[in-house]
Amino acid sequence: MPVMFNICLDDAFIHSNNPFFGKLPEAYAIFDPIVDVMPIIPVLSFLLAFVWQAAVSFR
Template identity: 95%
Template sequence: MPVILNICLDDAFIHLNNPFFGKLPEAYAISDPIVDVMPIIPVLSFLLAFVWQAAVSFR
C-alpha cells in the first residue's frame, strides 16, 4: 500500500510543479509537440474571424 501512495504522491508532485503542461504516456510521446500547440487553435480561429471581418469591411 505505501508503494501505491508514493506513486500517487509523485504524480501529484509532477502536476503541481507544472500546471500548464501535462505529461503524456510514453506511447504518445511522439505527438507531444502537437499537443502543446493544440490549445492555441481556438484563439487563432477567433483572431481569424476579426481578420476576415476587416477584409470585408465589417459588414
C-alpha cells in the same frame, strides 16, 4: 543535432516540474509538440474572424 537534443531535454525538464502540465503516455510521446500547440488553435480562430470581417469591411 545536439541543439535539438538540448531543446527536447529543456522541454521535458520544464514540463516534468510544472504541476499544470500532464504527461502523455510513452506511446504518444511523439505527439507532445503538437499537444503543446493545440491550446492556441481557438485563439487563432478568433483572430481569423476579425481578419475576415476586416476583409469584407465589417458588414
